[in-house]
Amino acid sequence: MSLARPEERGTAAMLTRPRLHELDRQDPLAAVRERFALPEGVLYLDGNSLGPASKAMSGRIGEVVAVEWGGDLIRAWNRRGWFRLPERVGARIAPLLGLASDEVVAADSVSLNLFKLLSALLRRAADRRVVLAERSNFPTDLYIAEGLVGMLRDLASGEGPELRLVGAEEFLGSLGPDVAVATLTQVDFRTGRKRDLRRVTRAARDHGVPVVWDLSHSAGAFALDLRADGVEFAVGCGYKYLNGGPGAPGFLAVVRERQEELRPGLAGWMGHAEPFRFETGYRPGAGMRRFVTGTPPVLSMAALEEGLRVFESLDLGALRRKGEALGDLFIRLVDQRLSGFGVSVASPRRAAARGSQVSLRHGDGFAVMQALIARGVIGDFREPDLLRFGFAPLTVRYVDLWDAVEALRDVLASGEFREERHRRRAAVT
Ligand SMILES: Cc1ncc(COP(=O)(O)O)c(C=O)c1O
Known part of the structure; x- marks a missing residue:
């Protein structure tokens, strides 16, 4: 037009x-x-x-309550596919991100999903110790990084990782061999300033630094092509442009090649390889399943799934x-x-x-x-x-x-x- x-x-x-x-x-x-x-x-x-x-939202939620929960009770976990809601809803988000359906899950909040990825990448980084973030990131992203790093430092009597906060213009210059992981928001929540995903991700990769992107103000607002842009790790919101309802679950994305390398620091039974064996020790589930922690909130997941229907064939x-x-x-x-x-x-x-x-x-x-x-x-x-x-x-x-x-x-x-x-x-x- x-x-x-x-x-x-x-x-x-x-x-x-x-x-x-x-x-x-x-x-x-x-x-x-x-x-x-x-x-x-x-x-x-x-x-x-x-x-x-x-307009279809209240009808769908009513149906889940009356028919799925009301009629099937606990049988709905299998009959209605509730157990697979994180993958099912993730598969609807994936095309909006430019990823394959098995590269995204819907779960928890942005905050928790960021914790999962930062902890897993920090763990993978071995001798690199710095978590790099931009000061203008959404505060929850900073608090999550601060909490994770603080906990690890306390446990290591001050020898653990370090959180380095920098201004937007200093970010590229702060990448180096000591940085384990960086986290950035693509669209600044205050000013709407949009970062170039491809350029920044590539620059970081040249220094061996994985970037976890917060796409809360991107997903559903415009088409993303994470695969083409070389983005490997991302989190984002379900209640903004994805229309999933107040407090909707967030999403977490990891490209296929990286999934098996990561062991989330927030491991729960729903991300276990075989949760219903109730084993004593944690074994990560295959692929993205490992990033699901606890029981999915079915009503909220159903709402997010319904919200995403609007994007079908758009x-x-x-x-x-x-x-x-x-x-x-x-x-x-x-x-x-x-x-x-x-x-x-x-x-x-x-x-x-x-x-x-x-x-x-x-x-x-x-x-x-x-x-x-x-x-x-x-x-x-x-x-x-x-x-x-x-x-x-x-x-x-x-x-x-x-x-x-x-x-x-x-x-x-x-x-x-x-x-x-x-x-x-x-x-x-
Ligand atoms: C960029 C960004 N990240 C994270 C959040 C919030 O995360 P959570 O879903 O954990 O509340 C917001 C909320 O507005 C946000 O704008």
Whole structure:
């Protein structure tokens, strides 16, 4: 789809609401939005935090409860294939990552999956002792690395591994023969800045360093090709662009060639080669099964599986094109409509360097976002001053960009964000 008419290309032509409407009419993904249960009067730009429910979701969960659990009781573990849900759901995620179906499992949370991979790779690394991470990684990734390294150091009376935190620009220069494993997030949760998976993974490999990528803000937002990019290890979220529901299981990916080399530091009976032999010692299951730890949460797995159905036979290239276009157009509208209101663009302006979100800075960002949410325009806020707008390509319309920017303009122009009610903080921002 062409985003700009020939006469508009390369110019700063003014965008109009009818023009954006026209883009919606041409959008090959427009029909997919109809599969989601989005509330009336709400403009949802937070699918990068929690994806919306599909219309089929409650029916499917009801069916699992009433028919599978209700009817089959414990027999459902075999009859309904519950035991294989980690692999079954992983196989649905795999094409979105550019991997084979036996290279991904759905399990636990991003945090736990990262622990499993970091511990296994640290163990494999023998004499290399450094875990390298970028300071701007999502905090849970840093805490997991800190906890793992701290525990091993305490056990080794301070002689164990070391966590090295570096700035984004220092990362490549910090790779060296002492680094056992590195962990990075592809799309920065604050600014939406997108790392080049291929370039960074190759640079690390030249130093013998495996990288565990956190793809929480990538999977389902745009097509990935991990195999082609040489990525061997990844984790990611099920509740954002994969629409698996609040607290949905995460995923863990390891390319086939590396699976048998790894022994997870978080070994549980469901990842054992033969769990129902109840042996005393742990023997890792074949392939990705070893990364399953405890009993899969069946209702949450069923929800994630249902959320992923929306991606069946979707043109994944269209995801990226629309995500980029939404971000580009939003930035153009911000430039066009919000100059003089104390707002600046915090995300890369170049689409190739950006995930499917745009963050804006405003000195009173928290209150501005609360005022927007009160108007039904839902984004979120990240400290200290970031207004985040997520453009999930399956559910956001082009015309929503116009309406969101106009609402933001009203909030800023009227000063309504200064009202006391927009300053109250809840537990989740
Ligand atoms: C990049 C990234 N990693 C991890 C998480 C959270 O991980 P978990 O599923 O363990 O809560 C988030 C949550 O927003 C995230 O943005």
